[in-house]
Amino acid sequence: MDKNKSPLIHITKRSDIPWQRAWLIRLFALVLAFVVCAIVTTLLTGLDPLSVYQSMFDGAFGSERKVWILGKELAILLCVSLGLTPAFKMKFWNLGGEGQVLIGALATAAVMLYLGERLPGPLLMIVMFIGAVGAGAIWAAIPAFFKARWNTNETLFTLMMNYVAIQLVAFFVIVWEVPKGSGKVGVINQTSMAGWLPTIGGQKYLLIILVVAVITVAMHIYLKYSKHGYEISVVGESVNTARYVGIKTGKVIVRTLLVSGAICGLAGWLMVAGSDHTITTTLAGGRGFLGIMVSWLAQFSPFAMIATSFLLTFMARGASEISTAFQLNHSFADIMTGIILFFVIGCEFFIHYKVHFRTKEGKEIVDHV
Amino acid sequence: MRKKSLIWLLVLVVGCFMLLAGCGSDDKDAGDIKAGFICLHDENSTYDLNFINGAKEACENLGVDYEIKTNIPEGQECYDAAAELVDAGCGIIFADSFGHEDYMIQAAKDFPDVQFCHSTGTKAHTEGVENYHNAFASIYQGRYLAGVAAGMKLNEMIENGDIKADEAKIGYVGAFTYAEVKSGYTSFFLGARSECKTATMEVTFTGSWYDETAEKEAANKLMDRDCVLISQHADSMGAPTACEKRGVPDVSYNGSTEESCPNTFIISSRIDWAPYYEYAITAAGNGEAIDTDWTGTLETGSVQITDLGGKAPAEGTADRLKEVEEALKSGDTQVFDTSSFTVKGKELDSYKADVDTDPKYKPDTEVIKDGYFHESEYRSAPYFDLDIDGIKLLDTAF
Numbered sequence: 001m002d003k004n005k006s007p008l009i010h011i012t013k014r015s016d017i018p019w020q021r022a023w024l025i026r027l028f029a030l031v032l033a034f035v036v037c038a039i040v041t042t043l044l045t046g047l048d049p050l051s052v053y054q055s056m057f058d059g060a061f062g063s064e065r066k067v068w069i070l071g072k073e074l075a076i077l078l079c080v081s082l083g084l085t086p087a088f089k090m091k092f093w094n095l096g097g098e099g100q101v102l103i104g105a106l107a108t109a110a111v112m113l114y115l116g117e118r119l120p121g122p123l124l125m126i127v128m129f130i131g132a133v134g135a136g137a138i139w140a141a142i143p144a145f146f147k148a149r150w151n152t153n154e155t156l157f158t159l160m161m162n163y164v165a166i167q168l169v170a171f172f173v174i175v176w177e178v179p180k181g182s183g184k185v186g187v188i189n190q191t192s193m194a195g196w197l198p199t200i201g202g203q204k205y206l207l208i209i210l211v212v213a214v215i216t217v218a219m220h221i222y223l224k225y226s227k228h229g230y231e232i233s234v235v236g237e238s239v240n241t242a243r244y245v246g247i248k249t250g251k252v253i254v255r256t257l258l259v260s261g262a263i264c265g266l267a268g269w270l271m272v273a274g275s276d277h278t279i280t281t282t283l284a285g286g287r288g289f290l291g292i293m294v295s296w297l298a299q300f301s302p303f304a305m306i307a308t309s310f311l312l313t314f315m316a317r318g319a320s321e322i323s324t325a326f327q328l329n330h331s332f333a334d335i336m337t338g339i340i341l342f343f344v345i346g347c348e349f350f351i352h353y354k355v356h357f358r359t360k361e362g363k364e365i366v367d368h369v
Numbered sequence: 370m371r372k373k374s375l376i377w378l379l380v381l382v383v384g385c386f387m388l389l390a391g392c393g394s395d396d397k398d399a400g401d402i403k404a405g406f407i408c409l410h411d412e413n414s415t416y417d418l419n420f421i422n423g424a425k426e427a428c429e430n431l432g433v434d435y436e437i438k439t440n441i442p443e444g445q446e447c448y449d450a451a452a453e454l455v456d457a458g459c460g461i462i463f464a465d466s467f468g469h470e471d472y473m474i475q476a477a478k479d480f481p482d483v484q485f486c487h488s489t490g491t492k493a494h495t496e497g498v499e500n501y502h503n504a505f506a507s508i509y510q511g512r513y514l515a516g517v518a519a520g521m522k523l524n525e526m527i528e529n530g531d532i533k534a535d536e537a538k539i540g541y542v543g544a545f546t547y548a549e550v551k552s553g554y555t556s557f558f559l560g561a562r563s564e565c566k567t568a569t570m571e572v573t574f575t576g577s578w579y580d581e582t583a584e585k586e587a588a589n590k591l592m593d594r595d596c597v598l599i600s601q602h603a604d605s606m607g608a609p610t611a612c613e614k615r616g617v618p619d620v621s622y623n624g625s626t627e628e629s630c631p632n633t634f635i636i637s638s639r640i641d642w643a644p645y646y647e648y649a650i651t652a653a654g655n656g657e658a659i660d661t662d663w664t665g666t667l668e669t670g671s672v673q674i675t676d677l678g679g680k681a682p683a684e685g686t687a688d689r690l691k692e693v694e695e696a697l698k699s700g701d702t703q704v705f706d707t708s709s710f711t712v713k714g715k716e717l718d719s720y721k722a723d724v725d726t727d728p729k730y731k732p733d734t735e736v737i738k739d740g741y742f743h744e745s746e747y748r749s750a751p752y753f754d755l756d757i758d759g760i761k762l763l764d765t766a767f
Contacts, residue, residue: 063456069449170576179491179723180730181547183576183753184443187471276444278471283444323439329411330440 012354022351028349029078030297033340040133040339052322053345057163059321060314070204070317072275075212076267080284081291082212082219082302083263087140088254088292088302089223090236096143096158097288099165100136100261104268106169107131108195109279112217112272113176116194124195128273136265137258139165144257148250162288169281176279187277197274208274217265222259232256264288297344315340397433400654404460404646405454407447409466411439414579415623416604420465420488423642430643431650451476455483461653463488463646467549476503484653488642489549489751491726493661504645505749506665510697511672511708513704515620516560517693518636518677518686519598522618523565525683532597539570540591542601542608544578546765548723552744552751553602556704557620558760563709564689571596573763583604592617601655607686609634618681625675634678634684644669662749667698705742710757717742722752 038049060070061173080097081093087094111128119127176185189195200206223229231252236240242249290312298304319333406424410417421437428435436457438450454462455476461484464473470490477485477498486502488495493503515554522536536609539561543550554572571591575583584607588599592615600620601608606629612619613630621637631756645665652659665671678687684738696702707717724747736743737750744753756762 065449065452065456086450171586176728178728178730179548179726181545181550182467183545184468186468187475190474250671278444280443280468282442285442312742320438320440323411324436327437329413 006358008358010356010358012356014352014354017351025347025351026344029343029350030340033343036343037336037339040335045326045332047326052326055321055325056314056318059318059325062321066317068203068205070313071209072312073317074306074309075205075209075292076270076275077287077290077313078305079212079215079267079270080264080287081294081298081305081309082215083136083260083267084291085219085260085295085300085302085305086223087230087260088295090232090253090256092144092147092253092257093155094140094158094257094260095155095289095292096140096161096261097264097291098284098286099158099162099288100139100264100282101268101271102162102165102169102287103139104132104136105272105279106165106172106263106268107135107265108269108272109176109185110172112188112195116189117192121194125197125273128195129269132260132265132269132272134265136268137262140257140261140264141254144254148253160237166281169279169283173279173281185278185280188279189273190277195273196277197270205275208270211266211270212222215266216302216306219263223300223302228252228255293311293341297348309342372606390659392571397655399433399647399651402433402650402654403457403459404428404433404435405451405457405459405462406435406437406652407441407450407454407462407464407469408437408439409441409443409469410579412605413604416579417465419623419639420642423646424463426643427646427650431647431654433650433654441469441621443472445472447472448475451485452480455480460484461486461650463649465489474498474501484647484649486659488645489750490716491748491752494748495725499633502649502659502661502663502750504649504663504665505745505751506640506645506669506671507667507745508638508640508672508746509552509704509751509753510667511640511674512553512556513560513563514674514690515600515636515638515691516557516562517564518682519557519563519600519618519620519688520564520568521683521686521689522598522635522681523561523568527565527567534567535596536597537565537568538594538596539568540588540594540596540599541570541572542584542587542591542599542603543572544603545576546574546762548754549751550574550602551755552753553622554600555710555753555755555757555760557600558757559704560693561711562759568759570760571763572760574765575603577603579604581607584608585611588612589615598599625678627676627678631679633681635681636677639674641671644671646733664745664749667694679755703741705744705753707737707740707742710759712757714754714758717755720755722749722754723749724752 041047041049041052061067080101084094084097108128108131111131115124115127139161143154143161146152146157147154173183173185177183178186197207231247235249235252236245239249272279294305294309294312297308315337319337322328322333323330408417408420412418412421424437429500436454441447441450443466443624447464451462451473463486465488467489470487470492473487474496477500484500486504488504491505493501497683526532527534541554543554558570571594573585573587573591577583584603584605588608588611591599598618599608599612601622604623609619609621609630611628612633617633618635619630619633623639625637627634645663649659690746717737719735722734722736723730723732724734734747742753743750
């Protein structure tokens with residue numbers, strides 16, 4: 001090799017990296033992120049960064065109630081992310097999580113409103129569940145069917161389906177609004193509590209957390225040990241390989257998106273029946289997009305996704321605490337979240353690639369981050 | 370040794386408390402209570418800023434500790450925020466947005482020892498939850514005054530020959546087809562028409578309480594339809610800035626827009642929440658009952674009009690506003706005087722309004738007595754939802 005021609009910096013793909021090393025890099029990135037955040041905090045606000053971090057921590061863990069709220073938020077975000085995971089693992093760009101959650105929520109709300117007083121509790125719950133899961137599954141399967149049949153662009157299709165769902169919800173909000181003209185449905189069945197998920201041991205959010213825990217384990221098994229899971233990874237790696245080994249890719253795409261949408265719809269069910277008990281166009285709250293980050297950061301591993309959704313939920317809860325405690329604008333908390341995510345996502349680069357610097361002696365120094 | 374100093378410390382602390390309690394014997398003493406506030410957005414929204422300013426002012430006047438939670442959506446987050454404020458030791462908690470109501474009721478049921486007050490809500494008088502309360506202000510009086518200023522401006526434009534008498538058309542950017550909005554634009558229109566008899570109005574709805582682009586577009590559309598004066602019930606700067614750009618006079622809401630619209634700003638009305646907050650915190654601190662429905666008025670200082678703009682208002686507006694304000698205070702002028710408006714060509718002598726909120730919107734309360742529509746009397750939130758002649762509604766199906 002002609003050493004004079006080698007560039008100042010060049011980058012090679014790492015074939016493999018021991019997991020301890022990978023986590024060390026991630027930890028280092030996180031520490032670095034907090035240092036940068038501390039500098040930014042001091043420069044912009046003049047506050048003591050340690051007390052800001054303390055307050056963030058308190059926002060997430062400061063009381064028993066805060067821990068439960070954190071748990072619920074984490075569970076719902078994780079549920080949406082789990083829904084998106086099989087699609088993304090198959091390299092199907094499902095940007096329609098938001099709409100799938102909303103349509104599930106809409107179905108749940110409709111059943112609660114129209115059948116809440118008519119059906120006995122357990123049966124009502126089953127109908128709500130089937131409605132939500134079915135609606136989410138269908139919402140995701142429509143773009144999948146078009147992809148499988150006519151190879152339409154799923155990124156645009158799923159994205160557009162979000163707007164259709166939002167408009168549908170907006171329409172029904174006007175139909176169901178109370179009082180007239182207010183554009184708000186309000187809490188559904190507030191007095192009868194028909195269709196509300198039961199509290200377990202006095203804890204409002206425990207059932208939500210348990211349901212999502214079960215889905216997490218199930219998704220791990222589905223992706224890792226089932227034939228379906230294997231087919232998803234093969235289609236994700238290469239559609240042609242999949243065809244060559246005799247996998248019917250169209251069928252796999254539609255089937256996977258049915259699963260994907262069903263779990264997103266289930267998240268909508270959890271939110272309407274278990275937590276918010278209402279329907280609004282903003283109910284999904286961006287989780288359909290945030291979930292993509294959770295899923296990718298965890299490299300589609302359901303258990304690692306617990307950690308990544310914890311990170312994002314912790315940041316959100318901590319951020320809102322900062323703005324209350326120090327009367328700082330939420331935008332400042334967003335800046336901090338941005339910095340931390342920049343480092344966390346950025347460090348993945350150093351996990352997957354090596355950076356080499358040219359030296360005078362012509363030897364290469366491998367970056368040891 | 371240690372124990373002794375601890376006892377001394379205790380004595381000192383108790384002594385201080387007694388001293389403080391002894392000092393604060395004037396009627397504004399709110400006792401030892403902490404107030405919590407839940408806001409839909411933060412200070413970047415004029416609506417929430419108005420609440421935040423009121424909260425800070427009231428708490429500082431009373432010398433009580435407070436905590437403000439901003440950017441709380443109208444969902445379970447509101448319940449969670451209320452519960453967290455209870456944990457933080459708040460004895461009274463306020464929320465500012467209409468959609469917070471059901472979650473505040475839920476919290477009130479779960480924490481019976483804490484007082485929950487909700488601005489703009491409609492359910493306190495029917496819900497029967499003792500520690501849950503609603504509040505609003507007779508803002509229709511403020512709107513009416515702002516309307517008087519608008520009517521005088523129209524008259525000036527007619528006199529100057531800028532428009533003909535039958536071209537005095539007002540444009541109004543509304544949020545939803547909700548009673549609060551209807552009550553607002555109708556009182557504004559009646560104020561304007563009390564000055565300018567030929568005034569008419571067109572109202573368009575954005576379907577959102579805060580959507581700067583939609584509000585700007587709505588104002589532009591109204592101006593394209595030859596509206597010569599614009600007002601709004603939506604919370605952004607969209608409409609006022611659109612007016613400034615085209616030189617069309619504007620009556621804004623929630624606060625003065627003089628600074629960014631110096632050439633077109635006439636006047637604005639707003640609710641000052643500080644009087645209510647002071648009242649409720651003081652009552653809660655002293656263990657006294659808080660009104661289930663509290664309606665602030667011109668007298669309580671809850672209904673405010675801002676200073677007039679420097680350039681746009683017609684001459685003599687300030688003096689005329691003083692006269693009308695006095696007439697409103699004394700009751701000589703009623704905003705919704707039934708002789709001043711007709712519905713489908715007829716003057717009304719009876720109307721049942723939907724005062725008790727229910728999913729079927731059932732009209733339940735007779736609200737016309739003594740020759741006027743009794744607004745904000747049977748509950749604090751407005752329930753005037755008549756479509757009167759002279760006002761044309763566009764895009765009600767946003």
